[in-house]
Amino acid sequence: MDVYGLIGNPVGHSLSPPMHEAGYEALGLDGRYVTFEPDADAAAAAIAGAADLGVAGLNVTVPFKRDALDAVDPAPLAERIGAVNTVDYGPVRAGEAERPRGHNTDAAGVTRALAHHDVPVDGRDALVVGAGGAGRAAAFALADAGAAVHVANRTAERATELAADVPDATGGGLDDLAHRVATADLLVNATSVGMEAPEETPVPADHLHGDLAVLDAVYAPIETRLLREAAAAGATTVDGAWMLLYQGVEAFEIWTGEDAPVDAMNAALRAELE
Ligand code: ATR
Incomplete structure:
Protein backbone atom coordinates (compact mmCIF):
# COMPACT_ATOMS: atom_id res chain seq x y z
CA MET A 1 0.00 0.00 0.00
CA THR A 105 1.09 22.45 -8.05
CA ASP A 106 -0.92 25.50 -6.97
CA ALA A 107 0.26 27.17 -10.18
CA ALA A 108 -1.00 24.28 -12.32
CA GLY A 109 -4.21 24.42 -10.28
CA VAL A 110 -4.84 27.88 -11.72
CA THR A 111 -3.95 27.19 -15.35
CA ARG A 112 -5.59 23.76 -15.54
CA ALA A 113 -8.80 25.09 -13.92
CA LEU A 114 -8.92 27.80 -16.60
CA ALA A 115 -8.07 25.35 -19.39
CA HIS A 116 -10.89 23.05 -18.25
CA HIS A 117 -13.29 25.96 -18.88
CA ASP A 118 -11.65 26.92 -22.21
CA VAL A 119 -10.51 30.27 -20.82
CA PRO A 120 -7.61 31.57 -22.92
CA VAL A 121 -4.59 32.93 -21.05
CA ASP A 122 -1.82 33.43 -23.64
CA GLY A 123 -1.64 37.07 -24.71
CA ARG A 124 -4.41 38.15 -22.30
CA ASP A 125 -4.43 40.80 -19.59
CA ALA A 126 -4.73 39.12 -16.21
CA LEU A 127 -5.52 40.87 -12.95
CA VAL A 128 -4.60 39.01 -9.77
CA VAL A 129 -6.16 40.53 -6.65
CA GLY A 130 -4.16 39.45 -3.61
CA ALA A 131 -0.44 39.05 -3.04
CA GLY A 132 -0.21 36.24 -0.45
CA GLY A 133 0.74 32.66 -1.24
CA ALA A 134 -2.24 32.09 -3.53
CA GLY A 135 -1.61 35.35 -5.41
CA ARG A 136 2.03 34.46 -5.85
CA ALA A 137 1.27 31.06 -7.38
CA ALA A 138 -1.43 32.58 -9.62
CA ALA A 139 0.82 35.40 -10.85
CA PHE A 140 3.63 33.00 -11.83
CA ALA A 141 1.21 30.54 -13.42
CA LEU A 142 -0.50 33.17 -15.57
CA ALA A 143 2.74 34.91 -16.59
CA ASP A 144 4.32 31.58 -17.58
CA ALA A 145 1.19 30.83 -19.62
CA GLY A 146 1.72 34.05 -21.58
CA ALA A 147 -0.52 36.58 -19.82
CA ALA A 148 0.44 40.14 -18.98
CA VAL A 149 -0.13 40.16 -15.21
CA HIS A 150 -1.05 42.99 -12.88
CA VAL A 151 -1.18 42.24 -9.16
CA ALA A 152 -3.45 44.48 -7.07
CA ASN A 153 -3.33 44.20 -3.31
CA ARG A 154 -4.68 46.06 -0.28
CA THR A 155 -1.07 46.43 0.88
CA ALA A 156 0.41 47.85 -2.33
CA GLU A 157 4.01 47.14 -1.34
CA ARG A 158 3.38 43.38 -1.23
CA ALA A 159 2.04 43.54 -4.79
CA THR A 160 4.97 45.52 -6.17
CA GLU A 161 7.41 43.13 -4.46
CA LEU A 162 5.63 40.12 -5.94
CA ALA A 163 5.41 41.68 -9.40
CA ALA A 164 9.16 42.33 -9.38
CA ASP A 165 9.72 38.55 -9.29
CA VAL A 166 7.26 37.73 -12.08
CA PRO A 167 8.10 38.17 -15.79
CA ASP A 168 6.42 41.24 -17.36
CA ALA A 169 4.22 41.84 -14.33
CA THR A 170 3.23 45.07 -12.61
CA GLY A 171 1.84 45.59 -9.14
CA GLY A 172 0.07 48.19 -7.03
CA GLY A 173 -2.72 48.95 -4.60
CA LEU A 174 -6.48 48.88 -4.94
CA ASP A 175 -6.96 52.59 -5.76
CA ASP A 176 -7.21 52.02 -9.54
CA LEU A 177 -9.07 48.70 -9.25
CA ALA A 178 -12.02 49.88 -11.40
CA HIS A 179 -9.69 50.74 -14.29
CA ARG A 180 -7.70 47.52 -13.85
CA VAL A 181 -10.83 45.37 -13.97
CA ALA A 182 -12.21 47.34 -16.96
CA THR A 183 -9.11 46.56 -19.02
CA ALA A 184 -8.65 42.94 -17.86
CA ASP A 185 -9.64 39.78 -19.71
CA LEU A 186 -9.10 37.61 -16.68
CA LEU A 187 -9.61 38.29 -12.97
CA VAL A 188 -8.36 36.01 -10.19
CA ASN A 189 -9.43 36.56 -6.61
CA ALA A 190 -6.45 35.38 -4.57
CA THR A 191 -7.50 37.20 -1.40
CA SER A 192 -9.35 35.55 1.45
CA VAL A 193 -12.24 37.98 1.01
CA GLY A 194 -15.49 36.02 0.76
CA MET A 195 -14.14 32.97 2.60
CA GLU A 196 -16.86 31.83 5.02
CA ALA A 197 -18.36 35.29 4.41
CA PRO A 198 -20.96 35.10 1.63
CA GLU A 199 -21.75 38.82 1.89
CA GLU A 200 -18.17 39.99 1.20
CA THR A 201 -16.54 40.57 -2.17
CA PRO A 202 -13.07 41.83 -3.15
CA VAL A 203 -14.34 43.58 -6.30
CA PRO A 204 -17.47 45.78 -6.41
CA ALA A 205 -20.18 44.51 -8.76
CA ASP A 206 -20.19 47.69 -10.85
CA HIS A 207 -16.56 47.03 -11.91
CA LEU A 208 -17.43 43.65 -13.48
CA HIS A 209 -18.18 43.16 -17.18
CA GLY A 210 -19.15 40.51 -19.69
CA ASP A 211 -15.74 40.22 -21.37
CA LEU A 212 -14.17 38.88 -18.17
CA ALA A 213 -13.37 35.39 -17.01
CA VAL A 214 -13.34 35.30 -13.21
CA LEU A 215 -11.59 32.63 -11.14
CA ASP A 216 -12.18 32.75 -7.39
CA ALA A 217 -9.64 30.91 -5.23
CA VAL A 218 -12.21 30.86 -2.42
CA TYR A 219 -14.16 27.57 -2.39
CA ALA A 220 -16.16 27.90 0.83
CA PRO A 221 -18.80 28.89 -0.04
CA ILE A 222 -18.46 27.40 -3.49
CA GLU A 223 -20.60 30.16 -5.00
CA THR A 224 -19.12 33.38 -3.70
CA ARG A 225 -20.66 36.82 -4.02
CA LEU A 226 -17.91 37.67 -6.54
CA LEU A 227 -18.83 34.73 -8.77
CA ARG A 228 -22.56 35.41 -8.47
CA GLU A 229 -22.10 39.07 -9.46
CA ALA A 230 -19.64 38.17 -12.22
CA ALA A 231 -22.14 35.73 -13.73
CA ALA A 232 -24.83 38.41 -13.53
CA ALA A 233 -22.50 40.75 -15.47
CA GLY A 234 -22.15 38.10 -18.19
CA ALA A 235 -18.66 36.95 -17.23
CA THR A 236 -17.38 33.38 -17.45
CA THR A 237 -16.96 32.06 -13.91
CA VAL A 238 -14.69 29.35 -12.48
CA ASP A 239 -15.12 28.43 -8.81
CA GLY A 240 -12.32 27.71 -6.34
CA ALA A 241 -13.06 23.99 -6.18
P1 ATR B 1 -2.78 33.14 1.18
O1 ATR B 1 -1.46 32.48 1.41
O2 ATR B 1 -3.95 32.21 1.30
O3 ATR B 1 -2.81 33.92 -0.08
P2 ATR B 1 -2.26 35.42 2.92
O4 ATR B 1 -0.80 35.37 2.68
O5 ATR B 1 -2.76 35.64 4.32
O6 ATR B 1 -3.01 34.09 2.46
O7 ATR B 1 -2.90 36.51 1.95
C1 ATR B 1 -4.21 36.93 2.06
C2 ATR B 1 -4.47 37.94 0.96
O8 ATR B 1 -5.81 38.43 1.12
C3 ATR B 1 -3.56 39.15 1.00
O9 ATR B 1 -3.37 39.59 -0.32
C4 ATR B 1 -4.39 40.14 1.80
O10 ATR B 1 -4.06 41.49 1.59
P3 ATR B 1 -2.86 42.19 2.46
O11 ATR B 1 -1.58 41.73 1.83
O12 ATR B 1 -3.09 43.64 2.31
O13 ATR B 1 -3.04 41.69 3.88
C5 ATR B 1 -5.75 39.86 1.25
N1 ATR B 1 -6.84 40.29 2.12
C6 ATR B 1 -7.23 39.72 3.28
N2 ATR B 1 -8.30 40.39 3.79
C7 ATR B 1 -8.56 41.42 2.94
C8 ATR B 1 -9.54 42.46 2.91
N3 ATR B 1 -10.47 42.58 3.86
N4 ATR B 1 -9.51 43.33 1.86
C9 ATR B 1 -8.59 43.20 0.87
N5 ATR B 1 -7.64 42.23 0.85
C10 ATR B 1 -7.63 41.36 1.86
Missing part, protein backbone atom coordinates in the same frame (compact mmCIF):
# COMPACT_ATOMS: atom_id res chain seq x y z
CA ASP A 2 1.22 3.51 -0.81
CA VAL A 3 0.70 6.18 1.85
CA TYR A 4 0.17 9.78 0.83
CA GLY A 5 -0.82 12.69 2.99
CA LEU A 6 -1.26 16.33 3.81
CA ILE A 7 1.01 18.07 6.31
CA GLY A 8 -0.01 21.41 7.83
CA ASN A 9 -1.13 22.97 11.08
CA PRO A 10 -4.02 23.09 11.38
CA VAL A 11 -5.10 20.67 8.66
CA GLY A 12 -8.66 20.71 10.03
CA HIS A 13 -11.31 18.98 7.99
CA SER A 14 -9.29 18.57 4.80
CA LEU A 15 -11.00 17.83 1.48
CA SER A 16 -7.87 16.18 0.06
CA PRO A 17 -8.27 12.66 1.57
CA PRO A 18 -11.62 11.89 -0.11
CA MET A 19 -10.50 13.54 -3.35
CA HIS A 20 -7.26 11.55 -3.63
CA GLU A 21 -8.73 8.29 -2.36
CA ALA A 22 -11.45 8.52 -5.01
CA GLY A 23 -8.62 8.75 -7.51
CA TYR A 24 -6.84 5.65 -6.19
CA GLU A 25 -10.10 3.73 -6.20
CA ALA A 26 -10.97 4.73 -9.77
CA LEU A 27 -7.59 3.50 -11.02
CA GLY A 28 -7.48 0.39 -8.80
CA LEU A 29 -4.40 1.67 -6.92
CA ASP A 30 -3.72 0.52 -3.36
CA GLY A 31 -3.31 3.96 -1.78
CA ARG A 32 -4.29 5.77 1.41
CA TYR A 33 -4.25 9.54 1.99
CA VAL A 34 -3.93 10.77 5.59
CA THR A 35 -3.30 14.04 7.43
CA PHE A 36 -0.35 15.05 9.61
CA GLU A 37 -0.35 18.02 11.99
CA PRO A 38 3.15 18.42 13.48
CA ASP A 39 4.37 21.28 15.67
CA ALA A 40 6.09 24.04 13.71
CA ASP A 41 9.57 23.07 14.95
CA ALA A 42 9.13 19.47 13.78
CA ALA A 43 7.70 20.11 10.32
CA ALA A 44 10.87 20.52 8.25
CA ALA A 45 12.42 17.30 9.63
CA ALA A 46 9.16 15.44 9.08
CA ILE A 47 8.97 16.60 5.46
CA ALA A 48 12.63 15.78 4.81
CA GLY A 49 12.40 12.33 6.42
CA ALA A 50 8.91 11.00 5.66
CA ALA A 51 10.34 8.52 3.13
CA ASP A 52 11.86 6.68 6.11
CA LEU A 53 8.31 5.90 7.23
CA GLY A 54 7.41 4.66 3.76
CA VAL A 55 5.46 7.76 2.78
CA ALA A 56 5.20 8.07 -1.01
CA GLY A 57 4.02 11.67 -1.30
CA LEU A 58 2.97 14.65 0.80
CA ASN A 59 0.97 17.74 0.10
CA VAL A 60 2.08 20.69 2.20
CA THR A 61 -0.21 23.45 3.38
CA VAL A 62 -0.02 26.48 5.66
CA PRO A 63 2.17 27.31 7.43
CA PHE A 64 4.82 24.93 6.06
CA LYS A 65 4.96 25.65 2.30
CA ARG A 66 8.05 27.84 2.63
CA ASP A 67 9.77 25.59 5.23
CA ALA A 68 9.27 22.70 2.83
CA LEU A 69 11.44 24.44 0.26
CA ASP A 70 14.51 23.90 2.45
CA ALA A 71 13.63 20.24 3.11
CA VAL A 72 13.51 19.18 -0.55
CA ASP A 73 15.25 19.41 -3.88
CA PRO A 74 12.87 21.93 -5.46
CA ALA A 75 11.71 21.90 -9.07
CA PRO A 76 12.48 25.20 -10.83
CA LEU A 77 8.91 26.55 -10.62
CA ALA A 78 8.66 25.80 -6.88
CA GLU A 79 11.96 27.58 -6.37
CA ARG A 80 10.79 30.64 -8.32
CA ILE A 81 7.49 30.77 -6.42
CA GLY A 82 9.34 30.16 -3.16
CA ALA A 83 6.85 27.58 -1.91
CA VAL A 84 6.43 23.81 -2.09
CA ASN A 85 2.97 22.24 -1.80
CA THR A 86 3.78 18.75 -3.14
CA VAL A 87 6.66 16.48 -2.11
CA ASP A 88 7.51 13.37 -4.12
CA TYR A 89 9.47 10.68 -2.27
CA GLY A 90 9.70 8.44 -5.35
CA PRO A 91 13.33 9.36 -6.16
CA VAL A 92 14.41 8.74 -2.51
CA ARG A 93 12.57 5.42 -2.30
CA ALA A 94 14.20 4.33 -5.56
CA GLY A 95 17.62 5.18 -4.13
CA GLU A 96 18.14 7.78 -6.85
CA ALA A 97 18.25 10.87 -4.62
CA GLU A 98 19.04 11.93 -1.07
CA ARG A 99 16.31 14.55 -0.88
CA PRO A 100 12.69 14.32 -1.98
CA ARG A 101 11.59 16.36 -4.98
CA GLY A 102 9.50 19.45 -4.20
CA HIS A 103 6.90 20.87 -6.54
CA ASN A 104 4.36 23.68 -6.56
CA TRP A 242 -11.63 23.71 -9.70
CA MET A 243 -8.33 25.16 -8.46
CA LEU A 244 -8.33 22.83 -5.48
CA LEU A 245 -9.15 19.92 -7.77
CA TYR A 246 -6.41 20.60 -10.28
CA GLN A 247 -3.65 21.23 -7.73
CA GLY A 248 -4.59 17.77 -6.42
CA VAL A 249 -4.80 16.26 -9.90
CA GLU A 250 -1.33 17.58 -10.70
CA ALA A 251 0.08 16.14 -7.45
CA PHE A 252 -1.65 12.80 -8.12
CA GLU A 253 -0.03 12.63 -11.55
CA ILE A 254 3.44 13.49 -10.21
CA TRP A 255 3.16 10.78 -7.54
CA THR A 256 1.57 7.98 -9.55
CA GLY A 257 2.82 8.70 -13.07
CA GLU A 258 -0.75 8.05 -14.28
CA ASP A 259 -3.31 10.39 -15.82
CA ALA A 260 -5.55 11.31 -12.91
CA PRO A 261 -9.23 10.26 -13.03
CA VAL A 262 -10.38 13.88 -12.95
CA ASP A 263 -14.12 13.19 -13.01
CA ALA A 264 -13.95 10.79 -10.05
CA MET A 265 -11.79 13.18 -8.02
CA ASN A 266 -14.07 16.11 -8.89
CA ALA A 267 -17.20 14.21 -7.87
CA ALA A 268 -15.65 13.26 -4.51
CA LEU A 269 -14.53 16.83 -3.86
CA ARG A 270 -17.89 18.38 -4.74
CA ALA A 271 -19.73 15.82 -2.62
CA GLU A 272 -17.70 17.12 0.35
CA LEU A 273 -18.41 20.75 -0.45
CA GLU A 274 -22.17 20.38 -0.81
